[in-house]
Amino acid sequence: MxxxxxxxxxxxxxxxxxxxxxxxxxxxxxxxxxxxxxxxxxxxxxxxxxxxxxxxxxxxxxxxxxxxxxxxxxxxxxxxxxxxxxxxxxxxxxxxxxxxxxxxxxxxxxxxxxxxxxxxxxxxxxxxxxxxxxxxxxxxxxxxxxxxxxxxxxxxxxxxxxxxxxxxxxxxxxxxxxxxxxxxxxxxxxxxxxxxxxxxxxxxxxxxxxxxxxxxxxxxxxxxxxxxxxxxxxxxxxxxxxxxxxxxxxxxxxxxxxxxxxxxxxxxxxxxxxxxxxxxxxxxxxxxxxxxxxxxxxxxxxxxxxxxxxDTENSPSLSGSGGSGGGQGQNGTAPPSFSFYTILALCVVNALLCGAAFYDVPATSTGSYVRSCAVFFPVIYFFLNALTEVKATVEARDILLKQQQLGMMHPVAYVVTEALGAVPTATLQTLLFSVLYYFLVGLSKTASQFWT
Missing domain, CATH: 2.60.130.10 (Aromatic compound dioxygenase)
Incomplete structure (x- = not known):
């Protein structure tokens, strides 16, 4: 042969x-x-x-x-x-x-x-x-x-x-x-x-x-x-x-x-x-x-x-490409609803609000700004990115369903991701901010000595 x-x-x-x-x-x-x-x-x-x-x-x-x-x-x-x-x-x-x-x-x-x-x-x-x-x-x-x-x-x-x-x-x-x-x-x-x-x-x-x-x-x-x-x-x-x-x-x-x-x-x-x-x-x-x-x-x-x-040194993106388990945009993901700068601005604003609530000072005070940026901004940014990643992966409902049928995903996990996938990204992000804000406010009132 x-x-x-x-x-x-x-x-x-x-x-x-x-x-x-x-x-x-x-x-x-x-x-x-x-x-x-x-x-x-x-x-x-x-x-x-x-x-x-x-x-x-x-x-x-x-x-x-x-x-x-x-x-x-x-x-x-x-x-x-x-x-x-x-x-x-x-x-x-x-x-x-x-x-x-x-x-x-x-x-x-x-x-x-x-x-x-x-x-x-x-x-x-x-x-x-x-x-x-x-x-x-x-x-x-x-x-x-x-x-x-x-x-x-x-x-x-x-x-x-x-x-x-x-x-x-x-x-x-x-x-x-x-x-x-x-x-x-x-x-x-x-x-x-x-x-x-x-x-x-x-x-x-x-x-x-x-x-x-x-x-x-x-x-x-x-x-x-x-x-x-x-x-x-x-x-x-x-x-x-x-x-x-x-x-x-x-x-x-x-x-x-x-x-x-x-x-x-x-x-x-x-x-x-x-x-x-x-x-x-x-x-x-x-x-x-x-x-x-x-x-x-x-x-x-x-x-x-x-x-x-x-040719790894000359590989531009393919226009119009879909995703391996995803829609338009990157494979397996949906096009991002929030830009990096939008996420950054939301994190700063919420860090200031959380810092003001924690320390019971005006949000415009210098101390509140420094403390909130140092303590709350990284936390909020981390959770926001984590949630955005979850949202990106659950957009691919068709492939998730097939992988569940093939035994690649636990049925409970599929139900959770399917439910999250039905919620708009902006709603999920707003919900995250609200949960963090009220949780931290409550924590500051019951354990204020921890933060002083």
Missing amino acids: KLQSLISTGLLVSFTLAHKELAPGVVKRHADLSKRCADAGSQFKQRRFAKRHEAAAALERRSGNSSYTIVTEAPYYDDLQNNTCVLAPDVTAGPYYWPRSETLRQDMTEDQVGVPLVLDVGVLDMATCEPLPNALVAFWHCNATGSYSSFTGRDPNTDFRELLESLNVTDFEIGTTDLHTDDTTWLRGMWPTNDEGILEMKTVFPGFYIQRAIHIHAQVFTDWVLHSNGTVKTGNTNSIGQLYFNETVSQEIMALEPYVSHTEIDRTTNDVDSVYSEGFANGYNPVIDIVPLDGVDIKNGMVGYNTIGI
Whole structure:
């Protein structure tokens, strides 16, 4: 089996159905980075091949299975090439991009049927040519018959532009315009890379829908935070693109059930898919390397190897991005209702009021101002930020509900966060100020000696 080594350098994209050309200077920078890291990327993938094959061989020895043999030497290493691959910068996130349904997990299959696929993904920092740990990678793709989760009410055999016309939608924006029909989350997942810059994601081989070749969407974040309730808050997107399969592999899998039952439309092959062809501009190569999961037959399952190289020194935010479990704005969060300066001003005012109440002096007195700023301002600011963070994480009601169903959140915790999520941020902040104010006033009257 011939395998190609690839480095998929993800770059900034616009969430539009059109595909723009990169400026010559940007293209040159990415090309230079790719050439500089080509050898490192090849060695990175070879180490992953070796590690997986050694583990499989050890498992075979323990189980006593003698029907086949897995080796770690040739032909795999002999066929690896140093081709550099860069994800096309303007490859669209696709009309079925819906980050609110992305769930933190390593197996995004759920109840979907198909040939098992294990994505073995490495992330390479093109600035240093070193593996990048703790990079969050999100994946999403259609099922064996072409449907996407969260959009099961949309016909995958209908041209998306015709769908927009039927819905009278004229200003569609990917990830923002709400066309989702349900809260299903299958074949959507995200997971961080380990200390070696590698992650694995279990799924099934994708099917196809109208006018598109078989593909998987991949999105990489280096700025992200996992909250205790299971939601994820992300900042800039470092990479977004689409990964493909060799036509020989696709033909073999499409002859199997349940893929073969998708007969309503003809499958678009790689050679006539416009997005696929753009992925090869300037020498790019977005094709996944495939190895049989059992070392024998890909029909029994497969491992897909891919290395995504990202430009960590030049990764501006994606406009219009949604959230992994969130609405518009940062992933997993809602747009902030209060600016930093507004919060700061509210903290100062409430610190002065609390200080005046504690010390029973006018709020305008110098002593009250100094004492309140020294004692109450940090306390109020801390609690305000804590409450704002809670508010941000509970905006993602859809993903919270799904995580509760998957056993990732205690039902009581979900009820509390759901209740808080229904309250406007300003109301929560005002409530916090009032509680603190009256609590501190009462405390000052019953334990005034503590503060003197």
